[in-house]
Amino acid sequence: AQSVSQHNHHVILSEAASLELGCNYSYGGTVNLFWYVQYPGQHLQLLLKYFSGDPLVKGIKGFEAEFIKSKFSFNLRKPSVQWSDTAEYFCAVNSLIKAAGNKLTFGGGTRVLVKP
């Protein structure tokens, strides 16, 4: 069965620090990759997505992610965080192999707290 792992459950950092959140998945086939963000008390919103092409993807609010196929990874980065980036971040993977059910699988999430 497909699985998505986010290695850090909680991250605490200060404003202006750099952020990197790890995401690894277990598929061998072609995948679509997503990062969603959930701000406190809000619903999930799409940060960025990778379908094909340039493996370095830029999203909203200064976030970017790099797809490394050989490492089955899709890590999220932001060079300088702000207090408003305090949120929970979810990596999600969708296999394009029909036998896998075409369903989105989420990682367990990483709670990020940015101290002012």
Add this chain to the structure above:
Amino acid sequence: NAGVTQTPKFRVLKTGQSMTLLCAQDMNHEYMYWYRQDPGMGLRLIHYSVGEGTTAKGEVPDGYNVSRLKKQNFLLGLESAAPSQTSVYFCASSSSPYNEQFFGPGTRLTVL
């Protein structure tokens, strides 16, 4: 354009009671999903629908039923609520199974 809406926002049930959560989307999406969110476990798929009149089981379907009588609505039912069903429930929709999903605001359910 409201996107995806969910009712109710909060609910407290006693063990054994039943309830229905309503999800509505105005984006004309074929695909709709119900997830539950529990701490440290991300979102887990309960049931999903690939079009009006069709439903299918997800990762954690036990104790839940769904119906998709109209394209824009996807209902999640709990026939006999249990404390293990205390969770936050999110509905989502998408235009295809490979594209991004759009999420509703969630329903926080507590079963006592």
